[in-house]
Amino acid sequence: MEIKELERLSTQVRRDIIRMVSAVKSGHPGGSMGCADFLSTLYFRVLDIDPSNFTMDGKNEDLFFLSNGHISPVLYSILSRRGYFPTEELNTFRKIDSRLQGHPSVSKNLPGVRVASGSLGQGMSVAIGAAITKKLNGDDKIVYSLHGDGELQEGQIWEAAMFAAGKGIDNLICTIDYNHKQIDGDIDDVLPMGSLKEKWQAFGWEVLEMDGHDFNDIIAKLDLAKSKCGNGKPVIIIMKTVMGEGVDFMSGTHEWHGKSPSDEQTEIALSQLEETLGDY
Numbered sequence: 001m002e003i004k005e006l007e008r009l010s011t012q013v014r015r016d017i018i019r020m021v022s023a024v025k026s027g028h029p030g031g032s033m034g035c036a037d038f039l040s041t042l043y044f045r046v047l048d049i050d051p052s053n054f055t056m057d058g059k060n061e062d063l064f065f066l067s068n069g070h071i072s073p074v075l076y077s078i079l080s081r082r083g084y085f086p087t088e089e090l091n092t093f094r095k096i097d098s099r100l101q102g103h104p105s106v107s108k109n110l111p112g113v114r115v116a117s118g119s120l121g122q123g124m125s126v127a128i129g130a131a132i133t134k135k136l137n138g139d140d141k142i143v144y145s146l147h148g149d150g151e152l153q154e155g156q157i158w159e160a161a162m163f164a165a166g167k168g169i170d171n172l173i174c175t176i177d178y179n180h181k182q183i184d185g186d187i188d189d190v191l192p193m194g195s196l197k198e199k200w201q202a203f204g205w206e207v208l209e210m211d212g213h214d215f216n217d218i219i220a221k222l223d224l225a226k227s228k229c230g231n232g233k234p235v236i237i238i239m240k241t242v243m244g245e246g247v248d249f250m251s252g253t254h255e256w257h258g259k260s261p262s263d264e265q266t267e268i269a270l271s272q273l274e275e276t277l278g279d280y
Contacts, residue, residue: 001040001041001044001045003215003216003219005044006037006040006041006044006045006215007215008276008277009040009044009081009276009277010036010037010040011246011273011274011276012077012081012273012275012276012277012278013036013039013040013074013077013078013081014033014036014245014246014247014273015270015273015274015275015276015279016073016076016077016080016081016087016090016279016280017029017032017033017036017073017074017077018033018247018261018266018269018270018273019090019266019270019279019280020073020076020077020090020093020094021073021093021260021261022260022261022263022266023091023093024093024094024095024260025260026094026102026260027072027073027093027094027102027258027260028070028071028072028073028257028258029073029244029250029256029259029260029261030181030243030244030250030253030254030255030256030257030258031068031070031071031074031148031177031179031181031243031257032071032072032073032074033074033243033244033245033246033247033250034177034179034212034241034242034243034244034245035071035074035146035177035212035241036074036077036245036246037212037213037215037218037241037245038146038175038177038212038218038239038241039074039075039078039146040078041215041218041219041222042064042144042222043064043078043079043082044082045219045222046062046219046222046226047061047062047064047144048061048062048141049061049062049082051079051082051083051084051111051112052083054084054111054112056106056114058114058130058141059137059139060139060141061141062141062142062143062144063114063127063130063134063141063142063143063144064143064144064145064146065114065115065117065123065126065127065130065143065144065145065146066104066117066123066145066146067117067120067121067122067123067124067126067127067145067146067147067148067151068117068118068120068123068146068147068148068151068177069103069104069116069117069118069119069123070102070103070118070258071148072100072101072102072103072104072118073093075104075112075113076090076093076100077090079110079111079112079113080280081277082112084110084111084112085099085110085111085112087280088280089280090280091280102118103116103117103118104116104117104118120148120150120151120154121151121154121155121156121157122156123145123146123147124145124147124156124157124160124161124164124174125156125159125160126145127143127144127145127172127174128143128160128163128164128169128172128234130143131143131164131169131171131172132167132169134171135169135171140171141171142171142172142173142226142229143171143172143173144172144173144174144175145172145173145174145175146174146175146177147174147175147176147177148176148177148182149176149177149178149179149180149181149182149187149193149196150181150182150183150187150190152176152193152196153187153190153191153193158203161200161203161205162203162204164205164234165203165204165205165233165234166204168232168233169234170229170230170231170232170233170234170235171229171230172229172234172235173222173225173226173229173234173235173236173237174234174235174236174237175210175236175237175239176196176236176237176238176239177212177239177241178196178238178239178240178241179240179241179242179243181243181252181253181254181257182254182257183254183257183258184254185254186254196238197209197238200236200238204233205233205234205235205236206228206231206233206234206235206236207235207236207238208221208224208225208228208235208236208237208238209221209237209238209239209240210237210238210239210240211239211240212239212240212241213241213242213245221237222237225237243256243257244256246272246273247268247269247272247273248272249265249268249269250269
């Protein structure tokens with residue numbers, strides 16, 4: 001997709017997110033909306049994937065793991081728009097017996113999802129295991145993962161970071177959603193983490209920084225990240241985003257981390273998000 005198409009897609013994805021969360025009065029819209037531009041670009045321009053022939057092992061294709069699984073609305077919208085399952089299924093989000101659980105689940109065989117996630121801190125370990133498997137199998141494709149910045153307060157992340165660098169896992173590109181917000185407030189108020197760039201460099205990773213709402217920068221940095229693979233180091237992208245991006249009253253506040261809008265707020269939000277590709 002070209003940038004104009006990606007802009008239209010990400011607007012529709014944000015619209016999908018609002019409608020899904022509002023319909024069941026439950027979910028996590030803030031971080032989902034902040035990652036819409038990144039995941040639109042990743043799935044529609046970068047990943048080497050075959051949605052029509054999904055397999056759990058993902059041999060000979062790129063893999064993506066969502067570690068901060070609470071932002072499932074954006075993942076489900078992207079997967080449906082990419083052709084993994086019908087967009088109409090978004091109507092079942094968070095309903096009993098739905099394949100679209102509040103956190104991604106593998107129990108009902110949802111195409112596009114290879115691991116249950118949302119127990120924060122675990123996704124990087126999973127991605128590293130998948131990357132090692134690809135190396136052992138002679139598979140030259142890349143493993144990607146996405147993590148929340150608040151998630152970096154989990155110790156397992158740093159154990160995984162040491163392992164990946166120490167073992168030269170260089171077919172791995174991890175991205176941090178650096179919106180500076182988590183469920184209880186600003187990350188500096190909850191648990192300050194200092195310079196993320198310096199931390200990851202100290203752990204032996206190749207570190208890139210990216211504007212998560214500038215499609216030119218997203219494309220350029222993902223291309224650069226791919227070019228860094230195979231050089232003996234894992235790659236981390238620190239992606240600056242705005243929680244709730246796209247809707248003025250949601251933007252830049254942690255209050256919409258895990259709260260659904262009222263009916264009136266939903267109408268206001270949707271009025272700010274043009275229906276570009278057709279609602280489900």
